[in-house]
Amino acid sequence: MAEFRNTFAGNPLDRVAAQRRDEEWIRERLADPSTQLLPLHRLSLPFVEREGLARLAWAPVSDLEDADAESFPVLLGVEDEAARFAINVSGVDDPLAVLDLPAGSVFRDLRELSGTLEADDAGIAAQARSLVDWHARHRHCAVCGEHTEPVQGGISRKCVVCPAEHFPRTDPVVITVVHEGERCLLGRQASWPAGMFSALAGFIDHGESIEDAVRREVGEEAGIAVREIRYHSSQPWPFPASLMIGCHALAETSAIDFDEFEMDDVRWFTRAEVLEALAGPAASIVGDPARGGALSLPGPTAIAHTLVRAWADAAP
Numbered sequence: 001m002a003e004f005r006n007t008f009a010g011n012p013l014d015r016v017a018a019q020r021r022d023e024e025w026i027r028e029r030l031a032d033p034s035t036q037l038l039p040l041h042r043l044s045l046p047f048v049e050r051e052g053l054a055r056l057a058w059a060p061v062s063d064l065e066d067a068d069a070e071s072f073p074v075l076l077g078v079e080d081e082a083a084r085f086a087i088n089v090s091g092v093d094d095p096l097a098v099l100d101l102p103a104g105s106v107f108r109d110l111r112e113l114s115g116t117l118e119a120d121d122a123g124i125a126a127q128a129r130s131l132v133d134w135h136a137r138h139r140h141c142a143v144c145g146e147h148t149e150p151v152q153g154g155i156s157r158k159c160v161v162c163p164a165e166h167f168p169r170t171d172p173v174v175i176t177v178v179h180e181g182e183r184c185l186l187g188r189q190a191s192w193p194a195g196m197f198s199a200l201a202g203f204i205d206h207g208e209s210i211e212d213a214v215r216r217e218v219g220e221e222a223g224i225a226v227r228e229i230r231y232h233s234s235q236p237w238p239f240p241a242s243l244m245i246g247c248h249a250l251a252e253t254s255a256i257d258f259d260e261f262e263m264d265d266v267r268w269f270t271r272a273e274v275l276e277a278l279a280g281p282a283a284s285i286v287g288d289p290a291r292g293g294a295l296s297l298p299g300p301t302a303i304a305h306t307l308v309r310a311w312a313d314a315a316p
């Protein structure tokens with residue numbers, strides 16, 4: 001099976017697991033002029049347009065003094081022997097006035113730009129957004145309630161009182177295109193634009209395998225039993241810290257009985273309907289209201305698009 005690189009996958013940075021244990025090495029990187037900073041302002045990231053693509057805009061390490069950083073710099077990794085850190089500058093009103101970013105830089109929410117982001121930068125942006133958000137929300141120990149402090153360049157946080165060490169968590173989500181001959185099963189939520197349907201998805205519970213979660217979610221959301229669950233590809237989803245695990249599954253039953261609390265509608269769509277929707281105007285990640293009642297699918301940024309396309313393009 002071909003390997004797909006979904007948006008936000010393929011982060012090129014070396015996360016330097018060994019070096020980051022050395023506090024002195026980290027201090028040296030923060031004094032090295034080749035080091036670059038990625039400032040996050042209330043979870044927006046700085047971008048600059050280059051050759052039609054949105055590229056991350058980096059600030060020089062000397063900006064640390066002016067950034068009024070709310071937290072210490074988080075080491076993302078190393079590329080071309082230069083260290084890259086993310087910093088949280090949410091305490092500054094106008095980061096563009098304070099930081100020495102490239103001309104034309106703007107702060108944007110990652111969701112707005114993911115369709116035009118350069119692929120490597122998308123991976124770095126996902127890592128930075130999830131990690132900076134995690135640090136901001138884990139300043140106290142979940143065991144004893146005291147303060148925590150970052151260690152190893154921010155790979156984890158340690159309680160200042162008890163022995164607890166806290167690590168960033170990733171929330172696994174299964175997302176599945178269920179198929180049966182020439183048709184596939186898609187669902188929609190009430191908040192989505194008219195006509196938009198997508199693959200069925202849900203968080204994996206404790207004590208569940210990927211296959212268990214696919215069977216449960218498809219059962220809960222559509223009332224359909226499945227077998228032959230096949231992994232396709234995965235996607236980091238940094239809103240705030242999920243990992244989308246993309247699967248295909250064969251339907252064992254065909255009568256839909258969907259959960260009206262979770263879903264607005266669940267339907268079978270023919271391969272022809274799906275191919276027509278894929279060939280239509282590129283829908284944004286939240287669908288395209290202009291397409292009205294016609295089937296509209298998530299855009300190429302979403303793994304749901306990858307999964308639907310892989311099924312639709314496969315020989316029957």
Ligand SMILES: [Zn+2]
Pocket residue numbers: 141142143144145146159160161162163164
């Ligand atoms: Zn503690």
